[in-house]
Amino acid sequence: MTSVxxxxxxxxxxxxxxxxxxxxxxxxxxxxxxxxLLRSPVPAGRIVRVDTKKAQAMPGVRAVVTAKxxxxxxxxxxxxxxxxxxxxxxxxxxxxxxxxxADTLDQALCAVEAIELEIESTPAACSILDAIAxxxxxxxxDVKSYQLSSGGEGGDYPxxxxxxxxxxxxxxxxxxxxxxxRAHRVVEDVYTTQRQYQAYLEPKNxxxxxxxxxxIVHTGSQWPHNIRTRISQxxxxxxxxxxxxxxxxxxxxxxxxxxxxxxxxxxxSRACGGRPVKIVNTxxxxxxxxxxxxATHIKMRSALDASGDIIARDVECYMDNGAYxxxxxxxxxxxxxxxxxxYRVRKLRAVGRLVYTNAAPTAAMRGVTGVPMYFALESHMxxxxxxxxxxxxxxxxRHLFKSGDRMANGQTLGDADIxxxxxxxxxxxxxxxxxxSRKGKYRGIAISPAIWPTNPLPGxxxxxxxxxxxxxxxTGANDNGSGAVxxxxxxxxxxxxxxxxxxVSATEPDTDFVGFDGGSQGQRTTVVAGxxxxxxxxxxxxxxxxxxxxxxxxxxSDIELVGGFARVRSHPDxxxxxxxxxxxxxxxxxxxxxxxRGHIEPVAHDPGCASGLLAPLFNSPTYHVHFAEVExxxxxxxxxxxxxxxxxxxxxxxxxxxxxxxxxxxxxxGIGYALYESLRISPKTGEPLEKSLESxxxxxxxxxxxxxxxITEHPNPNGPFGAKGVAEAPILLPAAxxxxxxxxxxxxxxHKLPVTPEDVxxxxxxxxxxxxxxxxHQED
Amino acid sequence: MLVSATINGRQxxxxxxxxxxxxxxxxxxxxxxxxxxxxxxxxxxACTVLVDGQPVDSCIYAAHAVNGRNxxxxxGLRDDLSIRIKTAMVDAGGIQxxxxxxxxxxxxxxxxxxxxxxxxxxxxxxxxGNICRCTGYSQIIDAVQLAIVKTP
Numbered sequence: 062m063t064s065v066x067x068x069x070x071x072x073x074x075x076x077x078x079x080x081x082x083x084x085x086x087x088x089x090x091x092x093x094x095x096x097x098l099l100r101s102p103v104p105a106g107r108i109v110r111v112d113t114k115k116a117q118a119m120p121g122v123r124a125v126v127t128a129k130x131x132x133x134x135x136x137x138x139x140x141x142x143x144x145x146x147x148x149x150x151x152x153x154x155x156x157x158x159x160x161x162x163a164d165t166l167d168q169a170l171c172a173v174e175a176i177e178l179e180i181e182s183t184p185a186a187c188s189i190l191d192a193i194a195x196x197x198x199x200x201x202x203d204v205k206s207y208q209l210s211s212g213g214e215g216g217d218y219p220x221x222x223x224x225x226x227x228x229x230x231x232x233x234x235x236x237x238x239x240x241x242x243r244a245h246r247v248v249e250d251v252y253t254t255q256r257q258y259q260a261y262l263e264p265k266n267x268x269x270x271x272x273x274x275x276x277i278v279h280t281g282s283q284w285p286h287n288i289r290t291r292i293s294q295x296x297x298x299x300x301x302x303x304x305x306x307x308x309x310x311x312x313x314x315x316x317x318x319x320x321x322x323x324x325x326x327x328x329x330s331r332a333c334g335g336r337p338v339k340i341v342n343t344x345x346x347x348x349x350x351x352x353x354x355x356a357t358h359i360k361m362r363s364a365l366d367a368s369g370d371i372i373a374r375d376v377e378c379y380m381d382n383g384a385y386x387x388x389x390x391x392x393x394x395x396x397x398x399x400x401x402x403x404y405r406v407r408k409l410r411a412v413g414r415l416v417y418t419n420a421a422p423t424a425a426m427r428g429v430t431g432v433p434m435y436f437a438l439e440s441h442m443x444x445x446x447x448x449x450x451x452x453x454x455x456x457x458x459r460h461l462f463k464s465g466d467r468m469a470n471g472q473t474l475g476d477a478d479i480x481x482x483x484x485x486x487x488x489x490x491x492x493x494x495x496x497x498s499r500k501g502k503y504r505g506i507a508i509s510p511a512i513w514p515t516n517p518l519p520g521x522x523x524x525x526x527x528x529x530x531x532x533x534x535x536t537g538a539n540d541n542g543s544g545a546v547x548x549x550x551x552x553x554x555x556x557x558x559x560x561x562x563x564x565v566s567a568t569e570p571d572t573d574f575v576g577f578d579g580g581s582q583g584q585r586t587t588v589v590a591g592x593x594x595x596x597x598x599x600x601x602x603x604x605x606x607x608x609x610x611x612x613x614x615x616x617x618s619d620i621e622l623v624g625g626f627a628r629v630r631s632h633p634d635x636x637x638x639x640x641x642x643x644x645x646x647x648x649x650x651x652x653x654x655x656x657x658r659g660h661i662e663p664v665a666h667d668p669g670c671a672s673g674l675l676a677p678l679f680n681s682p683t684y685h686v687h688f689a690e691v692e693x694x695x696x697x698x699x700x701x702x703x704x705x706x707x708x709x710x711x712x713x714x715x716x717x718x719x720x721x722x723x724x725x726x727x728x729x730x731g732i733g734y735a736l737y738e739s740l741r742i743s744p745k746t747g748e749p750l751e752k753s754l755e756s757x758x759x760x761x762x763x764x765x766x767x768x769x770x771x772i773t774e775h776p777n778p779n780g781p782f783g784a785k786g787v788a789e790a791p792i793l794l795p796a797a798x799x800x801x802x803x804x805x806x807x808x809x810x811x812h813k814l815p816v817t818p819e820d821v822x823x824x825x826x827x828x829x830x831x832x833x834x835x836x837x838h839q840e841d
Numbered sequence: 842m843l844v845s846a847t848i849n850g851r852q853x854x855x856x857x858x859x860x861x862x863x864x865x866x867x868x869x870x871x872x873x874x875x876x877x878x879x880x881x882x883x884x885x886x887a888c889t890v891l892v893d894g895q896p897v898d899s900c901i902y903a904a905h906a907v908n909g910r911n912x913x914x915x916x917g918l919r920d921d922l923s924i925r926i927k928t929a930m931v932d933a934g935g936i937q938x939x940x941x942x943x944x945x946x947x948x949x950x951x952x953x954x955x956x957x958x959x960x961x962x963x964x965x966x967x968x969x970g971n972i973c974r975c976t977g978y979s980q981i982i983d984a985v986q987l988a989i990v991k992t993p
Contacts, residue, residue, distance in 0.1 A: 068934070070931045070932050070934070071931060071934075071936060073939070074930065074931030074936045074939070075927060075928070075931050077936050077939030077942050077943075078926075078927035078928075078930045078931060078936060078939070078942050078943070078946055079875065079915065079916070079927055079943075080873075080874070080875015080876070080914070080915035080916050080943040081875065082939060083874070084877070084940060086877070086878065087868075087874040259974075260972075260974050261938070261940075261974060262877070262879045262885060262887055262938070262940040262941050262972065262973075262974055263877070263879070263938070263940045264878075264879070309938075309939070310938065310940075311877070311879075311938045311939070311940025311941075312937075312938040312940060312974050312975055314974070343881060344879070344880040344881060344882065541938065542937035542938030542939065542975050543937065544937070718934040718980075719934065721934065721980070722934045722937060722975075722976055722977075722980055725976060725977035725978075725979045725980065726937065726974075726975045726976050726977040727977075728977060729976075729977030729978065730974070730977075753880065753882050753884065754879075754880045754882065754884035754885055754972070755882060755884050759972050759974065760977075761968075761969050761972065761978075762964075762965040762966075762968040762969055762971070762973075762978040762981070762982070763965045763966060763969045765977050765978050765979070767979045767982075768977070768979065
């Protein structure tokens with residue numbers, strides 16, 4: 062291997078470091094206008110009047126649009142519940158009501174102010190608990206009749222009242238009740254977690270152009286093909302009329318998977334004769350409408366027998382959906398998966414309920430739903446160990462999954478023994494007993510395991526060989542900064558075609574030119590887009606060997622591609638350069654091309670295990686154990702992370718430097734979630750209390766320790782050169798291990814994230830629970 | 842109002858409204874778009890430029906305040922030290938999405954012009970006003986240390 066497994070620097074790095082890269086935010090079109098949206102000032106209300114006459118007459122204004130100017134349809138990733146512009150009612154502060162396009166941004170801002178808007182406020186339910194309370198206002202009275210985006214293929218799922226989606230175990234609940242009745246001990250907890258803003262550094266933005274009957278979009282999206290689908294829904298127009306051109310973008314972390322201002326920019330462009338219209342979020346707009354990680358409210362109860370085995374578990378997880386569903390319906394089954402993961406649980410009853418609230422719609426953020434669930438699960442495991450008087454690490458190891466154990470969905474985990482090895486590896490680096498004995502009064506440690514899947518959405522690739530023998534990979538996949546395309550996919554292709562790195566390039570996605578790709582999500586790009594690129598490289602590689610065979614008068618099966626040459630295996634000096642093959646093929650019979658498709662094979666599971674099982678499987682599962690050591694300042698309540706260790710199974714390393722970067726970066730975001738970050742929604746006004754990066758506290762260079770890493774290679778038979786997904790999972794456990802390490806340090810349980818200094822001081826003022834105290838119900 | 846300043850070594854004159862920020866003037870009048878907009882409130886550091894050698898958040902710095910002064914943006918940082926910093930950022934893996942990178946390079950250039958070999962704590966403090974959401978900072982610190990090591 063000359064390319065795969067080697068740390069190659071990013072080929073786009075120097076352009077980024079020099080300020081040459083044109084990000085979506087920087088991109089402009091000739092004759093471009095500036096768009097601005099009028100957004101709802103209230104979380105719930107009836108629109109009485111929207112009068113745009115004055116705005117239309119203002120200087121520089123080229124178009125004003127409202128719901129009347131676009132098809133009267135609803136759109137949505139899973140459920141079609143979302144209008145482009147609100148027409149009768151508004152459901153969150155920030156919901157688009159009208160748009161203006163003008164020659165300058167200042168003119169557009171003034172014209173938005175001139176739109177006369179009359180809204181009659183109605184009662185709002187801005188939090189999970191408000192929305193599930195008796196007598197709560199019903200946010201979507203039509204929830205049952207909304208269409209599924211799939212047209213119903215794949216089955217429907219339960220939804221009612223303010224519950225936008227539900228996923229629940231289908232096995233006999235009386236068996237769980239019976240286990241609780243005979244339990245030696247019952248341990249129960251309630252956990253709450255907060256919204257987390259992805260806080261990508263480049264605010265969302267898009268240019269829309271309606272020209273020649275086509276809807277053209279320039280944007281910075283994690284999933285251009287998803288944007289195309291949404292535009293198709295909103296404008297009721299075939300996919301073939303839409304072109305989405307993706308540009309380099311400044312981070313996404315799940316927040317740029319669905320549309321944001323693309324449809325509105327298109328509606329404005331169509332209203333002013335096809336002039337390009339650019340809409341740019343200010344940071345405040347971006348936080349007002351942030352597609353953040355959902356807040357959760359998790360009740361977790363375990364029944365233990367005399368030996369401490371978990372004979373039953375009962376979990377209820379409420380997830381804050383916000384006003385419209387987006388991707389969240391898919392994730393409603395994640396609480397089910399995560400209720401009985403990593404550790405053996407004999408009988409399970411679990412329900413996830415996605416709750417409509419009068420707040421900005423939540424969405425995927427890195428580690429979707431796993432982050433709050435692992436925090437709850439691991440805190441609960443600590444509670445159980447404390448009740449039993451067993452060491453927390455020891456208790457985990459006793460009940461840890463072994464290879465062959467099954468998840469709640471019936472899927473067998475063939476390689477779960479990796480977890481035990483990772484516990485051992487970490488113990489070599491940071492011996493648990495030693496850390497326990499030497500830790501001072503305000504120091505705590507924690508260790509936790511995790512399993513995480515790879516998003517299986519398919520991808521594709523075309524590789525063309527140019528006149529100079531270089532290869533271009535056309536792919537709908539994009540990088541999101543991870544390097545999965547700019548280094549990973551290129552390395553895979555370079556390895557297969559025996560080309561030096563610099564002779565392989567990859568395109569930016571343009572839906573007119575590339576096949577479908579499932580987007581930069583769920584750590585799928587290296588595995589799926591890389592797999593497609595490998596298949597395409599094999600395809601074109603065979604054609605190169607055929608041609609070389611003709612030129613060298615040898616059998617193609619005796620030809621190998623190495624070091625920029627096609628050469629005879631037994632006589633390496635008999636060779637022809639890739640440049641010769643490139644020029645000969647191009648001007649001989651036409652450009653040589655290869656095609657490839659990528660997907661992940663589904664695994665066997667029990668489809669009848671739960672309702673609403675929209676994401677039924679853990680494809681290509683990866684294994685993780687994290688360790689943290691923290692120190693508390695007893696005067697201020699501040700938490701300092703002294704040491705952080707990640708043991709991660711990666712299949713096979715493609716680019717070690719990129720893997721290190723993904724782990725360090727994912728842990729940093731996880732530490733942010735554990736200790737600082739919270740996008741709070743005011744229960745009164747429905748507005749985010751954090752409106753800027755000044756009050757939304759992100760981790761800084763002075764906060765984050767250097768993460769120690771133990772990488773386990775365990776080649777994946779379904780991944781290119783054995784690769785598995787890497788980038789998403791590092792964020793899963795920091796909240797779990799930091800919260801439990803803080804709990805260890807102060808001798809008090811933690812039931813709420815983030816663990817702020819105020820919370821630490823308040824917890825320290827509580828009486829500590831005794832090691833064998835009577836089980837108690839803890840409510841916030 | 843007309844503003845005259847030395848921008849990346851050249852005398853430039855541009856028109857700016859009294860309320861215009863230096864960032865908007867650089868991006869929209871000079872087309873120097875390596876200076877990134879992240880927050881418009883001086884929190885993220887993506888818009889960092891040097892005014893008379895001092896790093897400032899150009900998004901909250903008045904454009905007219907640079908009249909008669911010397912402004913350096915990422916595009917103008919072409920000296921050996923700056924090239925070493927940029928190359929080290931690439932080689933050490935300090936770049937992911939890259940949106941914060943120009944601001945970080947400018948900030949590090951300002952740091953290394955003052956201190957030839959700052960320790961890790963000093964580097965971290967110097968970068969405390971530059972938010973990077975992707976990397977978790979370690980490989981950026983590595984890059985600064987690599988640039989120091991490679992200084993002749």
